[in-house]
Amino acid sequence: MPPIDHLVTSGTFSLDGGTWDVDNNVWIVGDDREVLVIDAPHDADAIAAAIGDRRLVAVVCTHGHDDHVRKAPELADRFGAPILLHPGEAPLWEMTHPDRKPDRELADGDTVSAGGVELRVLHTPGHSPGSCSLHAPELGTVFTGDTLFQGGPGATGRSYSSFDTIIDSIRGRLLTLPGDTVVRTGHGDSTAIGDELPHLEEWIARGH
Structure with a gap:
């Protein structure tokens, strides 16, 4: 099996009194014996089917929004695996x-x-x-959750978010990675660090 499996699950995201339909990327990383799951959004059965008979080492959550963690306990309990999350995400x-x-x-x-x-x-x-990205240097890829997408940063218009902070994170932690690093995102298409570098100054100038 390839070291990275990918599936898309569909559901909703709710915060600040609103609910939106969303499609989420789920990334499964490892080999034919054991894997990590990055984010567990809407469909535990679909993720479990993709894992198959492999051992689940951990469910790693890039952040605490409900569309990334809704099925984490169910999936973790099914496979006897721990859930990993940055403590800054506790309120979410x-x-x-x-x-x-x-x-x-x-x-x-x-x-x-x-x-x-x-x-x-x-x-x-x-x-x-507490948003986290996960860098796999040997695979030439970084899993960015909702921090960096194709075309710009993740949303910062809701509770617990900050535009200035996300720009600092992208500039200081992500755009310093090799330009050919593949960016595998929480939603939508993948991109590359080198392709996103020109967009950053545009976003800073626009201030959103």
Whole structure:
């Protein structure tokens, strides 16, 4: 199997009194024996089917918005795996799962690995306080959650978000990666670090 599997699940995202239909990327990283799942949005059965008979090492959540963590406990419990989340996401996580805490904290500089693939945790706040990206140097890829998309930064118009902070995160933590690094996002198409570099100054000038 390839070291990165990808599926898209559909559902809703709710925050600040609004609800929107969304499609979420789910990334499964590892080999034919064991894997990590990056984000567990809307459909535990579909994600479990993609995992198959492999061992799930952990459910790694890029951030705490409900469309990224809704099925994390169900998936983790089904496979006996821990949920990993940055502690800065506690207020958002608790909106969806008030009676269940993540099992382990993510911190900047941590590494998580499965099937010989190592992911380095980059704390990239702004979309939310504890948003994290996961860099896999050997695969030439970074999983950015909702921090960086094709064409610009993630949304910062809702609670717990900051435009200035997300720009600092992208400039300081992501655009410093090699230009050919593939950016695998929380929603939509993948891109590359080098392709996003020209967009950043435009976003800063527009201030949104």
